[in-house]
Amino acid sequence: MQTPLELQIQTLPDGPGVYQYYDKDGKILYVGKAKNLKKRVASYFNKIHDTGKTNVLVRKINTIKHIVVPTETDALLLENNLIKTLQPRYNVLLKDDKTYPWICIKKEPFSRVFTTRNMIKDGSEYFGPYTSFKTVHTLVDLIKELYPLRTCNYDLNKPNIDSGKYKVCLEYHIGNCKGPCEGYQPLAEYQDNIDAIREILKGNFKESLKDFRKLMTTLASEMRFEEAQKIKDKIEVLENYQSRSTIVNPRITNVDVFSIVSDESVGYINFLQISHGSIIRSHTMEIKKKLEETDLELLELAIVELRERFKLLSREIIVPFEVDLGEGLKVTVPQLGDKKQLLDLSIRNAKFYRIEQLKQLQIVDPDRHTKRIMAQMQKDLRLSVEPRHIECFDNSNIQGTNPVAACVVFKDGKPSKKDYRHFNIKTVEGPNDFASMEEVVYRRYKRLLEEEQPLPQLIIIDGGKGQLSSALKSLDELGLRGKIAIIGIAKRLEELFYPGDSVPLYLDKKSETLKIIQQLRNEAHRFGITFHRDKRSKSALQTSVESIPGIGEKTMIVLLKHFKSVKRMAAATEKEIAEVVGLSKAKKITEFYNSPK
Structure with a gap:
């Protein structure tokens, strides 16, 4: 069983940011910056440190908090601000603002x-x-x-x-x-x-760069090439330079930033406190929904709670949408500029906190994690029930040879490999994906009905409208139309097609529902391709076995394992083959390959 501290480390993000260590009493111990938060924090706990002071620090750590930022430079600046504000015991004390120009x-x-x-x-x-x-x-x-x-x-x-x-x-x-x-x-x-x-x-260098280039051209036309080159070098520096940090802006003073990220059951509200142009506090709180509350309701509730909890006196708040908190408080919903960047940073921290909590939930309470995902899939895919049992079909044929199909099964959002099935196409001549799909869907569910096996709640067809229509014909024949939900997924744009609906559904590219569907599709493709490859190899082997009189399948398998291919075996000498299967069989094989065809 993992400790709470191990869980916190395991679910840290891999990007840049600032980490904060607290003891069991909630007192700040240390603030540090990192290019990779997970690797840096983990390094404290996987070795014995050279200094006794660091070992003492590690023993005292009870809680880890973090703030994600866009770049390493931002992490450096934010670390500087937090050390001055919080003055942790194990940090070098920064006594004034003379650190950076x-x-x-x-x-x-x-x-x-x-x-x-x-x-x-x-x-x-x-x-x-x-x-x-x-x-x-x-x-x-x-x-x-x-x-x-x-x-x-x-x-x-x-x-x-x-x-x-x-x-x-x-x-x-x-x-x-x-x-x-x-x-x-x-x-x-x-x-x-x-x-x-x-x-x-x-x-904003646009206009100034025009002036620089004009000056450079003028100098060059006057044959003052050394001066022109200096201007060119400076233009390149200017073009590649980010002029200011998103973390510190002295023109934004005494402002609080609030943002929200939510799912079906929980809202995550992040709060950034800006004082004298610097971030001095970041906190994310979790509110569980009771009655399908909206993001607006949750955010207003959280702002009131956080302002009271942290004794916030600022007269301006930055939020992602309009909120009503009474008179005397300026509400800003930025669209551009520095305040928008601060809001984006707050949203980013809320998203990372949500991901961290979901990872911990998956480790600590997998049943609750599964139930949440199933509920989300039911909502996203507009299903009448949770898709606890999903089956996905894919056809495989290369240049029309050895057509096969695969069916993979997911239960509770995870692969159930013992239920995977392969199909050899029996009734279709040549490469006809539509007819092949119709055949395998019919065979799969006819057998499940005959054996009284449980049917899936969702069928996914790897293909567009054509393959989906073919699969529907089989469900109609079996009387299963309307009893099992079925969708098709087109490869190029990840479009989801529903029966009788010409307009595809597009899911959020980062949604867990789409990721599970993509995993199903990729697994079906992998499983089908593997079967197809094995079938082609077996077909080639069978041809070789049948062609050589007196040589059985077991002998041929031994030879192919040794020589790796039929071509190498055919080119081998009698002595080389005899070392593997004996002189008698070696003579038959070499005579077969050396005799005129």
Whole structure:
């Protein structure tokens, strides 16, 4: 029997994220990042560590929580935020926000653009944080080269400029600044440059890239190839660069994000708390449905509960659809931008939590897991009963030879291999899939009726409308039409066809129902192909056996096992064959293959 901790590790996702260890009292012990959450967390428990401190940590771990993120960089940033917020005992304490650099657009006339490690809440705009110093320097250099900006810290308000208080410096004379301090550059022109820089830092490079390419072309036309190459290199860096993290955005402050993922019986609500532009808490709760509650009802209930539980005071929430929680609370349903990315991240965490819970359920309570899947299949496929017993048919023939068919059986969503059946096609001449399907379906259920064996709740035909119609003819003859549900699955687009309905059903590509149907179809194909291959081999063997006088089937099987093929056996010398089956039989075989045909 697996422990709760082993179950948590086994069901962790394989993607990047942040993990958190808690002791038996619910106290945070450690926060870490991982490229692969499952492998990283498992590594703590499958070896004795070099340091005693780590071994003590592992012994204290009682609960593991995790947050999934899109990239390793996001995991690095989120780990940094959580360590500062939660201050776990076994982490290095990060005492300030100087770990990563930001790029700041200063709120002032003729805004400066510079790098900083300190965020000052004076209305300035901050972009980042960045984990690569090379990226920061590349961006700043690009900005300075494309848009001449001032680097001085003068107070360039209009009265100061008009009074002639300041004089241009060396930066103006070498072309790095256009001299706004003496009024040589209008504020509107300078602000246009700042707007373009803002778009670059947001990741919108379209217009700026046009300017870069234009500059590169101009430099090349002027035979300034070294400078043009430098611009080209920077364009490539810019094109391949993701400008900001989805985890931290200083412009989104004190906001809570809620999302929901649900199935027939349970709703999973994820909550992200955003404070000062950083995720400081993630939590997913599970609510069991009692009366087929809607996602709206469950989400509203969960938001009220979570806000009370965590004493949340934010005045804005981000949700996937409109909710009614009274006045005084701003409800945002984002469609684009940073808030939409945060919502998508919350939904992703809810989905991973659901998958994790379902895996644990499958291990701990397989009967409940099976019942849930059967109920979902009944709903998805519009059946009157749960498909506890499913049979799937597939035809196999290659170039019209040795036509066969296969029937595979699934019970409670799992293969029942003892019930698999092969069929040799008896009444059909040549490669006719429709007639072959009609024959095997008739033979299968005629026999089940005669032997009073239980019939399936669902029949799946591997093929489109033609094969489905052929199978229906057999059910009509046997009086089973309407007593057993039957569908056809077309290979190319995974279309499900129903009798009498010209419009196919398309299931969600990630649904468990479609995955089970695909597993049935693939198993029927594998089983049929194996039988077809064996039949062709046996047919070839039979031809060889019958052709050589005095050589029986057992001898031929021994020879084929040794030589691997009839061709190799025919090319072998009498001595080589005699070493396997004796001199007398070797003479008969070599005489047969060496005699004129």
